[in-house]
Amino acid sequence: DRELSDDLKNAVDCLKRVNRVKEFDALIEDAVEAHGDNWRLLHRSAELLTRHGVPNMGFLVAGDFERGYRRGGGKQVSSSARDRVRALQLLVRTVELMEKDKSASGKEKATTYRLQADIIGQVQMEGAWKLQDLTDIDELPDYDEAGGFGGGRGLFSIPTQFGRGFLMGSDNGAPVDADGRPVFHQMPESWAAAKTDGERWRWCLEMVARSDKGRRSEVDLEWASFLQSQFGVSSASAGPVPVVRDEDADNRDAFAGNGLIPVHKLKDTETMARLATGIRRFDLPEEFNHIAILRKVVKRNDGQKRQALESLVTVRMNRHQYPQAAKVLEDVVEVAAVGNDRDNVQKRIDQIRKNWIQFQNVSVQPAGTEATLDVRYRNGERVSFSARPVKIEALLQATKDYLQSSPARVDYQVTQVENVGMQIIRSNEQKYLGKVAESWNLKLEPPEDHFDALKTVTTPLKTAGAWYVTAKIKGGNEARMVIWIADTAITRKRTEAGTLHYVADAVTGNPVAKADLEFFGWRSERVARTRNYKVLTSRFAERTDEDGICVPATTQLDRTYRWLTIARTAEGRLAYDGFNNVWNPQKIQPFRFNSNRIYSITDRPVYRPGHDVKFRMWVRSPKYTTEDAAHANRSYALQIRNPKGDIVLDRDVRTDRWAGVDGEWTIPADATLGRYSIAIGTRTTVQRQRTVNGEKQTYTEKRLRQIGSGSFKVEEYRKPEYEVVIDAPEKPVMLGEKIQAKVEAKYYFGAPVTEAKVHYKVERTAKDTRWYPIATWDWLYAPGYWWFAPDYEWYPGWQRWGCFGPIPPWRGWRADPPEIIAEGDAEIGPDGKFLI
Known part of the structure; x- marks a missing residue:
C-alpha cells in the first residue's frame, strides 16, 4: 500500500519532467478508480492536487479542461477551487478507510488530518471571514476565470511569533455576527457536525493532536496564532511606542491627546481588536484567548516552548506591557542556547530594564541665545552633559590637504564635511575636538513601567560654531551628537550670470559685506590603463560686495568640479557650504514669435449651389508691442479648393493698407457639396521626377506655400415635411x-x-x-x-x-x-x- 502511493507520486513527477501535466487529472482519477479502497493512495492523490507544484491553471478546449500551458489559445481558467473540493472529497473517504485500518499509525493519521486542516483552512488566504462558509463537497464547482498563468501553489500553516497570524487575510477586521459580536469558531463533535469551515478546521487540528500526542503544542501554537491575528491588539493599530513629555508636569499620560490607545492597561482576559464594525474592547473566553493558550504550551515544556515564549513576548510588546515582557524574556534566557543566542536575549532584557538615553534630531540654532536640544530617555534619573568645541578650520584644512594629496581612491566619507559629527564619532577623531568648555547635570523623572520620556534641555551654549555634546545617563549608556550654532549663513542661487552666493547674518538675514570667500573644488579622473584615479583640485578667492553677494566667473567655477565655499570675516565669522555641484545656465534669449497668421471671415457659414460667397482675409504677424504693417500692399496668391481638393479658383491678389484681401466667388450650380477652403500664400516651384517610357524625367511644378486658410460649407438644403x-x-x-x-x-x-x-x-x-x-x-x-x-x-x-x-x-x-x-x-x- 505504501509503495503504491509512492508510485503515483513518481508518475506525476515524470509527467512534470516531460511537460505532460495535461494528463495529470486523468492519471489521478484512474488511480482513484482502480484503488479506491487504498486510503494511502487517496491521501497521496489529495496531496498531489494541492501541494505538489502542479499548475492550477489551464484552458478549456471544446468544453474539456486541459491543465497547464498550451499553444493555440482557448479560454484560460483556474482549477484552484475545484482541486480544493476534490481533495476534500478524497480526504473524507481517506479518513473513513483509515479509521478502520488497524495498521494505520498515529503519525499517519495526524499527517492526514494535518493535510485536511490545511486544505479546509486555505480560504483564510482570501480573508478569515471565509471560514464562516460551509464548503459543499458533494458537488465539484465549475472552473473559475483566471487572471494570468501561474505555477502551482503550496499550502502553509506555520505559527509565527509576530503580531498577526500565519494567514493574515484582510485588514478589514475580524468578522462579527448579526448582533455585532466577534465570531468564535466552536469545536464540533465531528466533521459532519461542523456548521462552518472554521469549525471543520478546528476539528481537523484537534484530530491531529489526538492522533499524535507530540503535536499538541504545534496545534495549540497554530490556533493561538490565528486568534492573535484576529483578536490581538496589533489589529487595532495601537500606534508606536508611547512617549511622555517631561514638560507637562500636570499630565504625564503618554496617551493623552495623541491618538494612542492605552493597551497596556488591558487585562490578560480581555483585548482591544479591530472588528468588522470597528475597534472594540471585549473579554476573551479562555478557549479563544491566545495568551492563555500560549501559557499552556509553555507549561508543557516541550520543543515548542521557545516559540510560545517568543509569541508571548510579542504579545506583551504589542500591548506596551514592558515589565511583563521582560519577565517572559527571562524565561527565554533559560531555554536559549549558550553563546550569542543567550547574549542577544539578555540584550533585549537590558533594552527594557536598563537606563538609556539618546539625542533627538536638532536643527541649526541661532547664535546669541541658549541652544536647546531634545533627549529621549528610559528609566534613568540623572544625566550629565558636556560640550566641547569642534575645530572646524582644522577639519576643513585636513580635508583639503587630503584631496590635494591626490589619493588613488577617494574616501568619500572624508569629503562629507557637512557630516562632522559622523566623522568624529566613527573615526574617533579627538584631534578635532577642543577642551571641555561647558558641563552640567540634570535630574530626570522617568515614567513607570519602562515607558520612554522626552525632555527639552536648555544648554549654556551661545557661541557660534560646532559643539560636540555628550550625555551620560547614570547607570546607563552615553549618547553623542554635534549641535551647530550659527551666526553666518551661505545660500546659493543659479542665475543667468552664474551661481550667486549670498552671505548673511544667520539671525537677522542682513547681508555680510566684504566677507572673504574661499572656493575649493575637486574632481577625479581615471588614470589610463589602471584602476586608479587622480584627483584634480582648484581654488580661488573672492569677496562679497556691500549687499553680501558674490557671483564668481563661470570660467573659475568649473561645473565639472565639486566646490566647497568658506566664508570668513575679520570679526571672526565662519561659515561653509559644500561640497556641491554647480550649474552655469545659458543666457536667456528674448522670446521671438515670427509666425504669420491668417484671419478669415465669410458673410455666412453655409451656402447653396449658385450663391455668392463674399469673404475677407487678413495677413498678420502676432506682435503686440508695435504696429505691424509688414504685410500691407503686398502680392499673394489666393486659392479656393472643393472637398475633393480640386482648385476651383486661383488668382493673384494684393493686400490693402490693413494687410487685408476682399473677394467674391459664385458657386456653380453643379458644385460638389461639402467643406471648401480659402488659402492665401506665396507661389513657389518644386522639381519633381517622373518616369516616361522607362526614363526618368525632371519637371517643374507650381505650388502654393500657404500662410493660412479659412473655410465655408456648401450644402443642398430642403425643408423637411x-x-x-x-x-x-x-x-x-x-x-x-x-x-x-x-x-x-x-x-x-x-x-x-x-x-x-x-x-x-x-x-x-x-x-x-x-x-x-x-x-x-x-x-x-x-x-x-x-x-x-x-x-x-x-x-x-x-x-x-x-x-x-x-x-x-x-x-x-x-x-x-x-x-x-x-x-x-x-x-x-x-x-x-x-x-x-
Whole structure:
C-alpha cells in the first residue's frame, strides 16, 4: 500500500519532467478508480492536487479542461477551487478507510488530518471571514476565470511569533455576527457536525493532536496564532511606542491627546481588536484567548516552548506591557542556547530594564541665545552633559590637504564635511575636538513601567560654531551628537550670470559685506590603463560686495568640479557650504514669435449651389508691442479648393493698407457639396521626377506655400415635411429584460405619415464608466488625475479583473464599433406608428 502511493507520486513527477501535466487529472482519477479502497493512495492523490507544484491553471478546449500551458489559445481558467473540493472529497473517504485500518499509525493519521486542516483552512488566504462558509463537497464547482498563468501553489500553516497570524487575510477586521459580536469558531463533535469551515478546521487540528500526542503544542501554537491575528491588539493599530513629555508636569499620560490607545492597561482576559464594525474592547473566553493558550504550551515544556515564549513576548510588546515582557524574556534566557543566542536575549532584557538615553534630531540654532536640544530617555534619573568645541578650520584644512594629496581612491566619507559629527564619532577623531568648555547635570523623572520620556534641555551654549555634546545617563549608556550654532549663513542661487552666493547674518538675514570667500573644488579622473584615479583640485578667492553677494566667473567655477565655499570675516565669522555641484545656465534669449497668421471671415457659414460667397482675409504677424504693417500692399496668391481638393479658383491678389484681401466667388450650380477652403500664400516651384517610357524625367511644378486658410460649407438644403420620433425606455434596462421602442412619423401639420416603409436597426454600444475617489484637484484635472499606473492589457486575463486608469482628454476614447442586435424593414401602420 505504501509503495503504491509512492508510485503515483513518481508518475506525476515524470509527467512534470516531460511537460505532460495535461494528463495529470486523468492519471489521478484512474488511480482513484482502480484503488479506491487504498486510503494511502487517496491521501497521496489529495496531496498531489494541492501541494505538489502542479499548475492550477489551464484552458478549456471544446468544453474539456486541459491543465497547464498550451499553444493555440482557448479560454484560460483556474482549477484552484475545484482541486480544493476534490481533495476534500478524497480526504473524507481517506479518513473513513483509515479509521478502520488497524495498521494505520498515529503519525499517519495526524499527517492526514494535518493535510485536511490545511486544505479546509486555505480560504483564510482570501480573508478569515471565509471560514464562516460551509464548503459543499458533494458537488465539484465549475472552473473559475483566471487572471494570468501561474505555477502551482503550496499550502502553509506555520505559527509565527509576530503580531498577526500565519494567514493574515484582510485588514478589514475580524468578522462579527448579526448582533455585532466577534465570531468564535466552536469545536464540533465531528466533521459532519461542523456548521462552518472554521469549525471543520478546528476539528481537523484537534484530530491531529489526538492522533499524535507530540503535536499538541504545534496545534495549540497554530490556533493561538490565528486568534492573535484576529483578536490581538496589533489589529487595532495601537500606534508606536508611547512617549511622555517631561514638560507637562500636570499630565504625564503618554496617551493623552495623541491618538494612542492605552493597551497596556488591558487585562490578560480581555483585548482591544479591530472588528468588522470597528475597534472594540471585549473579554476573551479562555478557549479563544491566545495568551492563555500560549501559557499552556509553555507549561508543557516541550520543543515548542521557545516559540510560545517568543509569541508571548510579542504579545506583551504589542500591548506596551514592558515589565511583563521582560519577565517572559527571562524565561527565554533559560531555554536559549549558550553563546550569542543567550547574549542577544539578555540584550533585549537590558533594552527594557536598563537606563538609556539618546539625542533627538536638532536643527541649526541661532547664535546669541541658549541652544536647546531634545533627549529621549528610559528609566534613568540623572544625566550629565558636556560640550566641547569642534575645530572646524582644522577639519576643513585636513580635508583639503587630503584631496590635494591626490589619493588613488577617494574616501568619500572624508569629503562629507557637512557630516562632522559622523566623522568624529566613527573615526574617533579627538584631534578635532577642543577642551571641555561647558558641563552640567540634570535630574530626570522617568515614567513607570519602562515607558520612554522626552525632555527639552536648555544648554549654556551661545557661541557660534560646532559643539560636540555628550550625555551620560547614570547607570546607563552615553549618547553623542554635534549641535551647530550659527551666526553666518551661505545660500546659493543659479542665475543667468552664474551661481550667486549670498552671505548673511544667520539671525537677522542682513547681508555680510566684504566677507572673504574661499572656493575649493575637486574632481577625479581615471588614470589610463589602471584602476586608479587622480584627483584634480582648484581654488580661488573672492569677496562679497556691500549687499553680501558674490557671483564668481563661470570660467573659475568649473561645473565639472565639486566646490566647497568658506566664508570668513575679520570679526571672526565662519561659515561653509559644500561640497556641491554647480550649474552655469545659458543666457536667456528674448522670446521671438515670427509666425504669420491668417484671419478669415465669410458673410455666412453655409451656402447653396449658385450663391455668392463674399469673404475677407487678413495677413498678420502676432506682435503686440508695435504696429505691424509688414504685410500691407503686398502680392499673394489666393486659392479656393472643393472637398475633393480640386482648385476651383486661383488668382493673384494684393493686400490693402490693413494687410487685408476682399473677394467674391459664385458657386456653380453643379458644385460638389461639402467643406471648401480659402488659402492665401506665396507661389513657389518644386522639381519633381517622373518616369516616361522607362526614363526618368525632371519637371517643374507650381505650388502654393500657404500662410493660412479659412473655410465655408456648401450644402443642398430642403425643408423637411415630416419628423420621426422614437419612444425608447427612459430608465436603464437590466440584462435579459424585454423592451419595446415605438416609432412614430407625422407631418409637421399634425397628420400621421401613412403608406411608408420603415427601415430599423437596433445597435448596442459598449459604455465605459470609471469611478475614482474624490481628490483635491478634480475640478482642474478631472477625476483620477492622480492615477499613474499603466494598463497591463498585455497580461492574460487582466482585462477581466484589472482596474483601468483614466483616459486623458487629449487621447480620446475610441469605443468598439456598435453591435447590431436587430435590423429589418416593415410597413408603417395607418396611424403612422410602428412597434419594435
